[in-house]
Amino acid sequence: MRPLPSGTLTLLFSDIEGSTSMLKRLGAHWGDALSAQRAILRAAFTGQEGYEMGTEGDNFFVVFSSAHRAVRAAVEAQRRLHEHVWPGEIAVKVRMGLHTGEPQRHEDGYIGIDVHRAARIAATASGGQIVVSDATRALIEGAQTADVDLRDLGWHRLKDLAELEHLHDVVAPDLPDEFPPLRSLGTRANLPAYGAALVGRSAEVAAVVEAIERDGTRLVTLTGPGGTGKTRLAVAVAGDIEIPLDIYFVSLHTADRSALMWAAIAEAVGAPADVERLPDERALRALGDRPTLLILDNVEQIADADHVVSRLLNEARQVRALMTSRRPLHLVDEQEWPVTPLGVPKRGQVDVAAAREAGAVSLFVLRARMVRPGFDLTQDNVADVIAVCRRLDGLPLAIELAAARVRLLSPRALLSRIDNRLGEGVTATDRAERQRTLGATIAWSYELLDEDDQRILRQLGVFSKAADLAAVEFVAGSDGRDALDAVAHLVDVSLVQVVEAADGEPLVSMLETIRWFARDRLRASGEYDDMRLRHAQWCDQRAREIGELLDGCR
Ligand SMILES: Nc1ncnc2c1ncn2[C@@H]1O[C@H](COP(=O)(O)OP(=O)(O)OP(=O)(O)O)[C@@H](O)[C@H]1O
Ligand SMILES: [Mg+2]
Structure with missing residues (x-):
C-alpha cells in the first residue's frame, strides 16, 4: 500500500x-x-x-x-x-x-x-x-x-x-456541457462589494428580509432621493436572505426603455446567447421556475418598467423583485419602502457617546478614519461633526464626500465651507431640497479639486459604466496630468471608486449622481463632443483588436 x-x-x-x-x-x-x-x-x-x-x-x-x-x-x-x-x-x-x-x-x-x-x-x-x-x-x-x-x-x-x-x-470536447442550474442553496452572482462597513440600517434590513422571506412579498421598492442608500440597503438585504434563492443584481442605470431592461435582466441571470430569441424570452426562459430574487437597481428612468415587472411576476412565478427607484412606481401589489437618510442627533445634543449612536455621525467617523486613521469624536469636535451631518441632511453620499476632506480640514473648517457653499439655512425637509443639498455637496467637493483633477472627473463622465484603466487613459489622458494619478486622487476624496472586474482587473467606477454631475460639467465646459469622439475612437480601436483576435481563431 x-x-x-x-x-x-x-x-x-x-x-x-x-x-x-x-x-x-x-x-x-x-x-x-x-x-x-x-x-x-x-x-x-x-x-x-x-x-x-x-x-x-x-x-x-x-x-x-x-x-x-x-x-x-x-x-x-x-x-x-x-x-x-x-x-x-x-x-x-x-x-x-x-x-x-x-x-x-x-x-x-x-x-x-x-x-x-x-x-x-x-x-x-x-x-x-x-x-x-x-x-x-x-x-x-x-x-x-x-x-x-x-x-x-x-x-x-x-x-x-x-x-x-x-x-x-x-x-471538455465530446462531453455534454449543458446542465441545469447547480443544486445549491442559491447563487449570489454579481452582487456589488463595498469597501466599508454598513452603518445602522439593521432594523430596515431585517424588516425587508422578513417581508421577502416570510410574508412572501414578491415586489418591494426602496425609494428615496439620490445618495440616500437605497442600493446599499438592497445589497445588504440580499446578503441576509436565508431561504434558498438565486440572487442576481441587475444594474439598470443605462436602460431607458423596457427592451433594454429585459436585455439587462437576461444578461444578469446568465441567459444563454441566442440570436433567434428576444431578450424578454431569453430572460423568462432562463428564470423558468427557479426561486429567484432580482435586484432591479435604478428603475426610475424606465417609463414602462411597470410592464416588465408585471410580466416578470406573472410569467416567472418563483421570481421576486427588490427594486430601487428615486420615485415610487405605484405598481399593483408593490410594497413601497421609503429609505430615509441616516439619523442625526437631536438639536442641542452634544454628548460624544450619544452622538456615536446616530447613523450619520458614525458614517462620518468611519469615512473620516479612512483618510485620517487617528480621527475620532471628541468633546471638542462633536458639535461641529453633528452640525455637518445635519447640514447634509444625513444623506450618506453627501456625508461620505464631506468626511473624505477631513484629511486636510478640521470638522470646524469643513462646516464653515459647507455653510458657505450651501448657504446657511434650514435643513431640507423634502425630497427636492435633499436633492439640492446633495448636488451642492458634490459641486463643493468638485470645486476643491485642482484644475487637472476637475478635468479628469468631468471627462470620466463620458463613460456610462465602470471603465478599465486603459480606457480611462486613452479617453481622459492627455498632456497635462497623468490620468491614473488623478484617478487615485478622486478615489481619495470619494468621488470615484475602484472596483474589481470578474477577471480581477481594476475598473474605475462612479455613483450615478456623480456621473450625471460630471457629465453636466463636461457639457458646460464645451469638451463634451471631443470626449464623445475620443470615446468612440477607443471603442473602434477595441472592436478592431477583438476582430483581429477572432480572425486569428478562424
Ligand atoms: N448605511 C450605510 N452605511 C454605509 N455607507 C452607506 C450607507 N448607506 C449608503 N452608504 C453609502 O453612500 C453612498 C450612496 O449610497 P447608495 O449608492 O446606496 O445611494 P442610492 O440611494 O442608491 O443613490 P442613487 O439614487 O443615486 O442610486 C454609497 O457610497 C454607499 O456605500
Ligand atoms: Mg442606487
Whole structure:
C-alpha cells in the first residue's frame, strides 16, 4: 500500500445521479451497471495516481496530490462513462465535485472542513457534470490540461457552510456541457462589494428580509432621493436572505426603455446567447421556475418598467423583485419602502457617546478614519461633526464626500465651507431640497479639486459604466496630468471608486449622481463632443483588436 499523502490535496467526490430510480428501472441489471461504473471510475482514478478513500454504494471519495491529475482523472472518467454502452440503454450519469485544501490525516483517512466542502460541492453537480471550487480552479487555470476549459458558475451558498463558494464547471470536447442550474442553496452572482462597513440600517434590513422571506412579498421598492442608500440597503438585504434563492443584481442605470431592461435582466441571470430569441424570452426562459430574487437597481428612468415587472411576476412565478427607484412606481401589489437618510442627533445634543449612536455621525467617523486613521469624536469636535451631518441632511453620499476632506480640514473648517457653499439655512425637509443639498455637496467637493483633477472627473463622465484603466487613459489622458494619478486622487476624496472586474482587473467606477454631475460639467465646459469622439475612437480601436483576435481563431 502506498502511504497516504498529506499537505495540499485535491479531493474528489462522485455519485450516481438518481440511483434509486435507476435501480427500479434497471431491476436485475442494476448490479451490472453499478459494477461497470465502478470499474470505469477506478481505472480513471488510479491512472492518475488517485488514492481511493472509500467507496460506499455508488459513491467515491478519492484524493490526489496534484490538482491537474485530479481534473484529468475526472474528465477521463466522464468520457469513458459517456462512451460506455449501458444495459437497456439507460445511461449511468455521475456527478463529480473537486476541491483543493489541506485536510487533516486521521486514522486511515482524512477529516476536516475541506472534506465536507468537497462533498457539498459534488452534491451541487448534475449527472455528467464536474464542478470545481475556486481553490482548484486557481491551481489548474493557465496551465490547464490542453483541451479542458472552465466555466464560471458564480457564487453559491452550500448547506452548513457559512461562506459563499465560487464554483466553476469543466467543459471538455465530446462531453455534454449543458446542465441545469447547480443544486445549491442559491447563487449570489454579481452582487456589488463595498469597501466599508454598513452603518445602522439593521432594523430596515431585517424588516425587508422578513417581508421577502416570510410574508412572501414578491415586489418591494426602496425609494428615496439620490445618495440616500437605497442600493446599499438592497445589497445588504440580499446578503441576509436565508431561504434558498438565486440572487442576481441587475444594474439598470443605462436602460431607458423596457427592451433594454429585459436585455439587462437576461444578461444578469446568465441567459444563454441566442440570436433567434428576444431578450424578454431569453430572460423568462432562463428564470423558468427557479426561486429567484432580482435586484432591479435604478428603475426610475424606465417609463414602462411597470410592464416588465408585471410580466416578470406573472410569467416567472418563483421570481421576486427588490427594486430601487428615486420615485415610487405605484405598481399593483408593490410594497413601497421609503429609505430615509441616516439619523442625526437631536438639536442641542452634544454628548460624544450619544452622538456615536446616530447613523450619520458614525458614517462620518468611519469615512473620516479612512483618510485620517487617528480621527475620532471628541468633546471638542462633536458639535461641529453633528452640525455637518445635519447640514447634509444625513444623506450618506453627501456625508461620505464631506468626511473624505477631513484629511486636510478640521470638522470646524469643513462646516464653515459647507455653510458657505450651501448657504446657511434650514435643513431640507423634502425630497427636492435633499436633492439640492446633495448636488451642492458634490459641486463643493468638485470645486476643491485642482484644475487637472476637475478635468479628469468631468471627462470620466463620458463613460456610462465602470471603465478599465486603459480606457480611462486613452479617453481622459492627455498632456497635462497623468490620468491614473488623478484617478487615485478622486478615489481619495470619494468621488470615484475602484472596483474589481470578474477577471480581477481594476475598473474605475462612479455613483450615478456623480456621473450625471460630471457629465453636466463636461457639457458646460464645451469638451463634451471631443470626449464623445475620443470615446468612440477607443471603442473602434477595441472592436478592431477583438476582430483581429477572432480572425486569428478562424
Ligand atoms: N448605511 C450605510 N452605511 C454605509 N455607507 C452607506 C450607507 N448607506 C449608503 N452608504 C453609502 O453612500 C453612498 C450612496 O449610497 P447608495 O449608492 O446606496 O445611494 P442610492 O440611494 O442608491 O443613490 P442613487 O439614487 O443615486 O442610486 C454609497 O457610497 C454607499 O456605500
Ligand atoms: Mg442606487
